[in-house]
Amino acid sequence: MTAPATALRKALDWGKLAPLRLRAKTVADGVYAGGHRSRRRGAGIEFGGQRSYVPGDDLRFIDRHALLRHGTLLVRQFETETDRTLCLLVDASLSMSYRSEEAPGAKYAYAALIAAALCKIAVGAGDRVSLDWFGGERTAELATAGGREAFERVVGALETAEPSADLKSDLPALERAVARVERRAGRGSTVVVLSDLLDLPEGAEAAIGTLGARGKTLTVARVLDPTEVNFPFTGPLHLRALEGEARVETDAAAARPQYLAALEEQASRWSARLLSRGGSLVLLNSADDPVRAVRKILDSVAGLS
Amino acid sequence: MSFLVAAALGVGLFVAIPIAAHLLRRGRARERDFPPTALVPVARSVARERATLEDRLLLAIRALLIACLAVIGATPFVQCSRLSLNRSAGASVAFALVVDDSHSMRARGAEGVRFERALRAARELLASAREGDAIAIVLAGRPARLALAATTDLNAARRALADLTESDRSTDLEGAVSLARTSVASVPHRDKRVVLLSDLAGGALSDGSEGPPPLWAPVPELATPLENCGIFGAERRGRRISAHVACTSAAAAAGRAVSLVGDKSGKPLPLAARGGIQELGLDLDPKLERSELELTGGDALASDDRCPLAAESASLGVMVAVDVSNASAKTGGPPVLEQAVGALESSAALHPIAVLPDDANEYRNNALLLLDDPGGITPEARSALASFVGRGGVAVAFLGPRVEQTPLGATLEPFVHGAVHWESKADGDVNTASLAWLGAEASSMQDLKLRGRAGLSTTDLLGARILATFGDGQPFLTKRELGRGALFTVALPTSVEHGNFPLRPAFLALLDYFLNEARTRRGAAQSVAGSEWSFPLGASVSIEGPRGALAVREAARAAGSTQKSATPTLAGRYTLRIDDKSEERVATVDPSEITTLPQKPPASAAQTRASANAGSVDASPELGFVALALLALELGLRVFRRVTRERGLTSAAAQRS
Numbered sequence: 001m002t003a004p005a006t007a008l009r010k011a012l013d014w015g016k017l018a019p020l021r022l023r024a025k026t027v028a029d030g031v032y033a034g035g036h037r038s039r040r041r042g043a044g045i046e047f048g049g050q051r052s053y054v055p056g057d058d059l060r061f062i063d064r065h066a067l068l069r070h071g072t073l074l075v076r077q078f079e080t081e082t083d084r085t086l087c088l089l090v091d092a093s094l095s096m097s098y099r100s101e102e103a104p105g106a107k108y109a110y111a112a113l114i115a116a117a118l119c120k121i122a123v124g125a126g127d128r129v130s131l132d133w134f135g136g137e138r139t140a141e142l143a144t145a146g147g148r149e150a151f152e153r154v155v156g157a158l159e160t161a162e163p164s165a166d167l168k169s170d171l172p173a174l175e176r177a178v179a180r181v182e183r184r185a186g187r188g189s190t191v192v193v194l195s196d197l198l199d200l201p202e203g204a205e206a207a208i209g210t211l212g213a214r215g216k217t218l219t220v221a222r223v224l225d226p227t228e229v230n231f232p233f234t235g236p237l238h239l240r241a242l243e244g245e246a247r248v249e250t251d252a253a254a255a256r257p258q259y260l261a262a263l264e265e266q267a268s269r270w271s272a273r274l275l276s277r278g279g280s281l282v283l284l285n286s287a288d289d290p291v292r293a294v295r296k297i298l299d300s301v302a303g304l305s
Numbered sequence: 306m307s308f309l310v311a312a313a314l315g316v317g318l319f320v321a322i323p324i325a326a327h328l329l330r331r332g333r334a335r336e337r338d339f340p341p342t343a344l345v346p347v348a349r350s351v352a353r354e355r356a357t358l359e360d361r362l363l364l365a366i367r368a369l370l371i372a373c374l375a376v377i378g379a380t381p382f383v384q385c386s387r388l389s390l391n392r393s394a395g396a397s398v399a400f401a402l403v404v405d406d407s408h409s410m411r412a413r414g415a416e417g418v419r420f421e422r423a424l425r426a427a428r429e430l431l432a433s434a435r436e437g438d439a440i441a442i443v444l445a446g447r448p449a450r451l452a453l454a455a456t457t458d459l460n461a462a463r464r465a466l467a468d469l470t471e472s473d474r475s476t477d478l479e480g481a482v483s484l485a486r487t488s489v490a491s492v493p494h495r496d497k498r499v500v501l502l503s504d505l506a507g508g509a510l511s512d513g514s515e516g517p518p519p520l521w522a523p524v525p526e527l528a529t530p531l532e533n534c535g536i537f538g539a540e541r542r543g544r545r546i547s548a549h550v551a552c553t554s555a556a557a558a559a560g561r562a563v564s565l566v567g568d569k570s571g572k573p574l575p576l577a578a579r580g581g582i583q584e585l586g587l588d589l590d591p592k593l594e595r596s597e598l599e600l601t602g603g604d605a606l607a608s609d610d611r612c613p614l615a616a617e618s619a620s621l622g623v624m625v626a627v628d629v630s631n632a633s634a635k636t637g638g639p640p641v642l643e644q645a646v647g648a649l650e651s652s653a654a655l656h657p658i659a660v661l662p663d664d665a666n667e668y669r670n671n672a673l674l675l676l677d678d679p680g681g682i683t684p685e686a687r688s689a690l691a692s693f694v695g696r697g698g699v700a701v702a703f704l705g706p707r708v709e710q711t712p713l714g715a716t717l718e719p720f721v722h723g724a725v726h727w728e729s730k731a732d733g734d735v736n737t738a739s740l741a742w743l744g745a746e747a748s749s750m751q752d753l754k755l756r757g758r759a760g761l762s763t764t765d766l767l768g769a770r771i772l773a774t775f776g777d778g779q780p781f782l783t784k785r786e787l788g789r790g791a792l793f794t795v796a797l798p799t800s801v802e803h804g805n806f807p808l809r810p811a812f813l814a815l816l817d818y819f820l821n822e823a824r825t826r827r828g829a830a831q832s833v834a835g836s837e838w839s840f841p842l843g844a845s846v847s848i849e850g851p852r853g854a855l856a857v858r859e860a861a862r863a864a865g866s867t868q869k870s871a872t873p874t875l876a877g878r879y880t881l882r883i884d885d886k887s888e889e890r891v892a893t894v895d896p897s898e899i900t901t902l903p904q905k906p907p908a909s910a911a912q913t914r915a916s917a918n919a920g921s922v923d924a925s926p927e928l929g930f931v932a933l934a935l936l937a938l939e940l941g942l943r944v945f946r947r948v949t950r951e952r953g954l955t956s957a958a959a960q961r962s
Contacts, residue, residue: 095340198340228341234950238335241342253950254348262344 015105024116091195092136187215218279313378389433401485405503445481446474474835475895535609622671678705681715695788704759705798851877
């Protein structure tokens with residue numbers, strides 16, 4: 001392949017998702033305004049309800065008034081409003097540059113929009129944000145920071161980065177990115193991974209799953225193109241993967257059911273692995289409304305999904 | 306092949322375009338990026354097979370479509386084995402089909418019977434005719450007949466063609482071509498042709514046949530020579546049989562013999578190994594008088610290998626009563642009248658007589674009596690003559706100066722009543738207009754330098770009709786019907802001493818008329834198929850022929866009379882019943898139908914064939930329909946494929962939901 005052709009192929013198709021900064025603000029405004037409250041219950045100031053006593057509970061929190069009135073052992077719970085860190089880990093591998101005619105932009109552009117919107121929401125709530133990558137070129141890792149300036153830096157970094165690199169056989173690169181996030185994310189942090197989960201090396205599930213350990217909230221948002229979701233092709237096909245050397249010659253009608261089943265099976269596998277680590281998987285279609293996508297992530301983070 | 310044909314057919318090379326596109330497309334599907342490729346299973350065989358099947362069908366349709374367009378472009382020049390009419394600038398055509406239904410057309414060649422081949426060609430030409438084309442059908446069997454006058458009604462032409470049947474007539478090609486030209490002369494079409502469907506045997510066209518509209522002989526294979534021998538006459542003569550056999554060549558005659566059917570004792574009489582006509586004599590078993598002669602072996606024409614025996618004296622008997630001293634030519638030889646009859650009817654049996662017979666039996670075996678300058682008829686002779694005429698004989702009296710020398714007791718009855726005067730000073734010539742029914746020869750009756758004529762009074766004619774007059778209105782020729790026969794009276798003698806009448810062509814034409822009249826009234830026991838048999842209008846006639854009953858019709862005759870007539874078209878034995886009297890007649894083939902080999906078409910006809918581009922077919926409408934059908938098929942196939950795909954997608958989406 002010639003150099004201009006390679007450049008053209010690598011050029012990110014932002015489509016209707018540009019400019020990122022304005023689109024992210026719009027999306028964030030569409031979600032909700034104001035701060036959010038931690039739903040963690042435990043030691044805190046504001047009463048958060050009661051629950052039945054189980055052996056091992058701290059005896060200091062036994063509600064004696066309820067014991068005297070009703071004769072049952074109840075434990076009082078409290079809510080704590082905390083500063084939480086949002087750690088964004090964005091997949092900038094070559095497969096994220098894919099865009100079909102049915103999508104408003106490339107998968108990376110959609111993921112960047114979602115990331116920027118989450119950043120805007122987090123910054124607006126007073127939380128701090130960090131940004132890390134796996135794959136990609138001209139990627140800038142941003143340390144944990146808060147405030148308006150942090151949002152600007154995140155948006156700038158998202159706009160600058162270009163999907164690149166074949167991670168199919170580069171597990172160390174992925175592990176390094178995960179390690180960086182682990183170092184930045186303390187207990188109570190929220191980690192949002194934006195990736196298509198395609199063409200990742202063997203062991204990627206385990207590596208990313210570790211991000212849900214040690215009191216962190218892990219949400220993996222799988223961003224797929226509409227054609228990847230529906231496989232709407234017809235007739236004879238000759239398909240080529242963007243990462244790796246996979247090439248397939250097939251018939252669309254015959255391959256569609258098996259492909260969709262394989263895709264679903266892969267998603268189930270990821271969901272099960274994340275769930276075992278306290279994380280969750282959110283499925284996003286790049287043709288869907290970004291506002292709804294952000295809400296799905298927020299709901300997942302809040303444990304409502 | 307012209308440049309236009311090559312160019313039009315060259316379009317067909319574009320067939321390679323869809324083939325090339327098919328090959329390129331069939332090679333591989335277009336490669337496309339798809340990140341989750343690793344999740345897509347391989348289903349190559351199904352994809353390939355389906356694509357191949359669909360593509361091949363589309364390829365075939367497109368290739369056929371292009372080929373159709375190419376042929377449509379070249380269609381006006383495409384040749385095929387089917388005959389068709391070539392049109393100049395697509396204009397309507399008027400053509401006369403001359404179909405030869407003579408005996409020689411019954412021969413069977415490599416392509417079947419010639420007559421059937423000619424009919425097939427006629428049908429093919431008719432099939433290529435379009436609305437607006439004028440068609441006439443003329444039959445070339447003697448006499449040439451108009452089967453269908455020029456008409457634009459194609460259905461009528463098809464019906465007329467379907468009604469044509471083969472016959473054993475002789476050939477009258479000249480007359481048929483002339484009739485065909487006349488039949489299309491009056492139609493307004495500019496493009497006129499005469500299509501000759503004949504073997505040109507038995508009567509080739511002369512060089513004088515050229516002329517507008519041009520001749521076209523589109524089936525030259527009809528003129529392929531064939532070996533044939535045929536019996537064209539078998540007459541009883543006492544205890545013997547006189548057989549006449551004609552062969553096309555020595556090869557046809559070699560090894561063949563004539564035998565009497567049913568005669569087990571007699572040996573077949575071998576033919577001389579030569580072509581042409583030969584006469585053979587065989588012994589006749591009296592028990593086999595109604596049998597047939599047959600030729601051993603086989604040839605291209607089987608129907609003339611048998612011939613029924615005809616009654617004795619089947620040839621036309623002519624009695625001539627002439628005063629040799631007055632009616633002979635100065636150069637010597639027989640009298641002019643006898644010479645003329647011999648020239649006109651070579652097979653006629655001439656019986657010169659000095660006096661009229663007093664016994665009616667003496668007229669037996671004679672059909673015509675020619676009486677020159679009679680000096681009176683005695684009562685006995687008159688009675689015998691009346692009996693002869695009443696039985697179908699024809700008597701002609703050429704009156705001369707001896708009409709004034711009638712002896713006592715003799716009269717000129719039954720020709721004229723009373724005394725007839727000889728006018729030595731005749732004024733004027735014969736009124737040629739009154740003799741127009743005789744034909745073109747009538748014009749020769751001018752300036753006869755007459756030295757006299759018989760003065761026939763209209764009151765003395767005994768009910769006879771005047772057929773021709775002199776310039777002053779006096780009767781020149783009269784005719785009186787008597788029984789089945791007729792009496793003719795001519796007011797001039799046959800002697801050249803009294804004028805130039807016997808030296809003029811009209812004299813021969815008049816004699817020919819009398820001979821025909823005698824032949825038809827007497828009904829020759831043996832005649833050529835196609836010759837007309839005439840009967841008195843009041844007679845009751847029924848005829849049984851080789852193929853059942855023969856139609857008897859009323860027909861207008863020359864000189865304005867009406868008679869019953871029938872025409873035997875097939876050779877064979879016919880049984881006639883006339884007024885409760887039965888007789889047999891035999892129709893034979895004309896020997897020239899056998900001995901005259903097929904001729905090549907005239908040069909003009911061959912040239913016309915070349916210029917007419919025989920066999921070219923304009924199949925544009927049919928090909929246009931085919932092209933449209935192919936186009937519709939391709940569109941239908943595309944729609945079907947699209948619908949099938951959409952259904953597949955819908956069902957897949959339903960399964961996912």
